[in-house]
Amino acid sequence: MKINNIAPDDHPFLQRLSTIVENPKSLYYIGNLPEDDCTRVAIVGSRRPTTYGRTVTEQLARELARRQAIILSGMALGVDALAHAAAIAGGGRTIAILPSGLDDPYPKTNHGLARRILSSGGALISEYPEGYRPRLYDFLRRNRIVSGLSDIVVVVEANLRSGTMSTVTQALDQGRTVYAVPGPITSPLSAGCNRLIAQGARPLTGVDSFLEEIGLTGPQKLIFGENDAEATLLQLLQSGVSDGDELLTKSQLDYDTYTTTMTMLEIKGIIHACGGNQWRL
Numbered sequence: 001m002k003i004n005n006i007a008p009d010d011h012p013f014l015q016r017l018s019t020i021v022e023n024p025k026s027l028y029y030i031g032n033l034p035e036d037d038c039t040r041v042a043i044v045g046s047r048r049p050t051t052y053g054r055t056v057t058e059q060l061a062r063e064l065a066r067r068q069a070i071i072l073s074g075m076a077l078g079v080d081a082l083a084h085a086a087a088i089a090g091g092g093r094t095i096a097i098l099p100s101g102l103d104d105p106y107p108k109t110n111h112g113l114a115r116r117i118l119s120s121g122g123a124l125i126s127e128y129p130e131g132y133r134p135r136l137y138d139f140l141r142r143n144r145i146v147s148g149l150s151d152i153v154v155v156v157e158a159n160l161r162s163g164t165m166s167t168v169t170q171a172l173d174q175g176r177t178v179y180a181v182p183g184p185i186t187s188p189l190s191a192g193c194n195r196l197i198a199q200g201a202r203p204l205t206g207v208d209s210f211l212e213e214i215g216l217t218g219p220q221k222l223i224f225g226e227n228d229a230e231a232t233l234l235q236l237l238q239s240g241v242s243d244g245d246e247l248l249t250k251s252q253l254d255y256d257t258y259t260t261t262m263t264m265l266e267i268k269g270i271i272h273a274c275g276g277n278q279w280r281l
Contacts, residue, residue, distance in 0.1 A: 001030045001118060003102050003130060012037075013149070020148040020174050022141070024127045030102050031123030034070055034093065039216060042072040042146050042171075044164050045079030045156035046189050053079060053157035053189065056181055058086040058272070059207050060154065062281065065092025066223075067216040072097065072150055074142055075110050075117075075124075079156050079164075084113055088120045089269040089281070091223040095123045097149070099142040101132035116269075140166050147171035152214060154204060155180045158192030165192055168201075179204040223270060223281065229253055229261040237271065237281050244277035 007026050008014040013033045017023055041064055045053060061071050061083040071087035073080040075096035087094035094117055100106035102124050105114045114124060127145065128138070143166050147153050153171040155178070158164035171178050180201040183190025197203045204210050211217055223238065225231035232251045241247055248258050262279070265271045271279050 004029050017145065017148050020144060020170075022144060023148075024145065027125055027127055028102055028129060029123050029125045031095075031118045032093075032121050033123055034095075039064075039069040039214065040072060040149060040151045041069050041214075042150035042153045042167070043079065043083035043156065044073060044143075044146065044153065044167050045158055046162070046164065047076055047078035047080075048189075049079050049082070049157050050187065050189055052183065053181075054082055056207075057082040057156050058089075060156075060204075060210070061086035061094075062090035063207050063211060064216065065090030065094070066281075067211065068092065069216060070095060072146055074098070074139075074146055075105065075107075075113065076139075077107060077109065081110055081113055084117055084122075085269055088116055088122075089272075093120065093122045095125060095149070097142055097145045098124055098126040099128070099134035099138040100126060101128050101130045102126050103130040104133075106134050139163055143167040144170040144174075147176055148174055150176055152177045152179060154178075155193055155196060155201075157181070157183065157187075157189040159188055160191045160195060162192060168196060178202065179210065225265075227261075229257055230265060233258075233261055233265065234270070234281075237279065242274070242278050242280055244279060247279065 005028055008017040011033055043061055057079050065087040071083055071094040073083045084094045096117055098105055147167050147170045153176050168178055178201045180193040180196040181204045223234050225234050236247055236250055271281055274280055
């Protein structure tokens, strides 16, 4: 895909970057920059999240995407990548801000995710030209753009000293609203979030209450299947059916079609196995 070069003032989605400290004079992007005025939520956190962090990230990003919010992050390993992937699974748009040139998105292990972001209508953004390889400082500089493009920054898990905390500092300096997910006081990965809450960040104690607080309690974006079997199963899942045996019975699909379709939906990242033959979007 074509790499475009643009000044932030030349596109409504990017214009707010003109007011941040060390504002970029030009940016490179691939994909589709949003033209509509949707809620923008940055989800950031540890590169090695716990099971708790993974679950919160996936549920939060998916439900935000289903309500037309735009999910932003840095496509790093861990929480960033989970947020992008869950937004895609929720049928929404997600945008990754990279510390590298767009011809070779960093990290290489997430090249497949980068392609999925683009194929789902999202975009990759960088302030660096083709061929640029990131240095350590570039990861911190990238964070000012992640927060600068957002309305809200959510921190899922973070150590007291981490790159995630630099994103929070940038967000507060830019006047963005910061939420933090509380966690066990015995977990080092919750220490950063718990301190943020103690210092005045808003606690995110539930996905539904968070959605209500930010005004996204409207109808969810429906996910449609690519064939009749997918459409039937997705309609059941969206209606609240989660038990595998119940899905098989109510779908009236033969067993082979059911198992093949469920497998394909899982491979596509649209549904997730919760254990005990339970499934969710």
